[in-house]
Amino acid sequence: MPGIPYVRLATPADDAFVEELHAIAFGPGRFARTAFRVRERFPIDPTLSLIAEVDGMPCGSVWMTPISVGDVNGYLLGPLATHPDFRKRGAGKLLAREVTANALARGEGRFVLLVGDQDYYCPLGWRLTTRGAIVFPGPVDYDRVLAYAPEPDLALALAGPIAAFR
Numbered sequence: 001m002p003g004i005p006y007v008r009l010a011t012p013a014d015d016a017f018v019e020e021l022h023a024i025a026f027g028p029g030r031f032a033r034t035a036f037r038v039r040e041r042f043p044i045d046p047t048l049s050l051i052a053e054v055d056g057m058p059c060g061s062v063w064m065t066p067i068s069v070g071d072v073n074g075y076l077l078g079p080l081a082t083h084p085d086f087r088k089r090g091a092g093k094l095l096a097r098e099v100t101a102n103a104l105a106r107g108e109g110r111f112v113l114l115v116g117d118q119d120y121y122c123p124l125g126w127r128l129t130t131r132g133a134i135v136f137p138g139p140v141d142y143d144r145v146l147a148y149a150p151e152p153d154l155a156l157a158l159a160g161p162i163a164a165f166r
């Protein structure tokens, strides 16, 4: 459909686009973000990296990092970014929904954590976690620590340091 975003798996040929997109969307401060520190410790899963396209043009990207919190396996979503020329067409929400569905369908992880705006993610099913319960490797704003979990109350029950996927 012309002008309508769709998603596909990322390949190594997308690396330059994604790097440039991260620079545009997050600027040089991106390397100091606490979520970046998690991804330094625990590798992203390239089989969960998605690209959004519009009319054959890459326009957005999302990554997933397998992690655990308090012995519960799950994923950290991010960075999620859409190129400024392609925003407000649904690409960002499509990427967040698709990568979450793909990850949880594997049956190995039970939640998808992220650091982001409640106004954007809560309508998609993310919930605020318990303030201070999930320990990040750096400072984090707990008003932005959100989790998606099909099991009721798991988002609030998550507690402990972010550790390796087991």
Ligand SMILES: CC(C)(COP(=O)(O)OP(=O)(O)OC[C@H]1O[C@@H](n2cnc3c(N)ncnc32)[C@H](O)[C@@H]1OP(=O)(O)O)[C@@H](O)C(=O)NCCC(=O)NCCS
Binding pocket: 025, 026, 060, 078, 080, 081, 082, 083, 086, 087, 088, 089, 090, 091, 092, 093, 094, 115, 116, 117, 119, 120
């Ligand atoms: C956030 C971002 C990924 C959204 O991408 P997108 O493809 O435009 O998203 P969608 O088209 O699915 O949704 C757009 C809607 O979300 C709204 N929105 C965008 N960012 C928002 C935010 N931070 N909080 C609340 N609403 C937001 C837009 O105003 C728009 O609303 P509308 O549909 O009523 O017009 C994109 O703006 C971006 O790359 N921003 C910079 C990087 C960033 O902040 N990433 C998220 C980190 S958690």
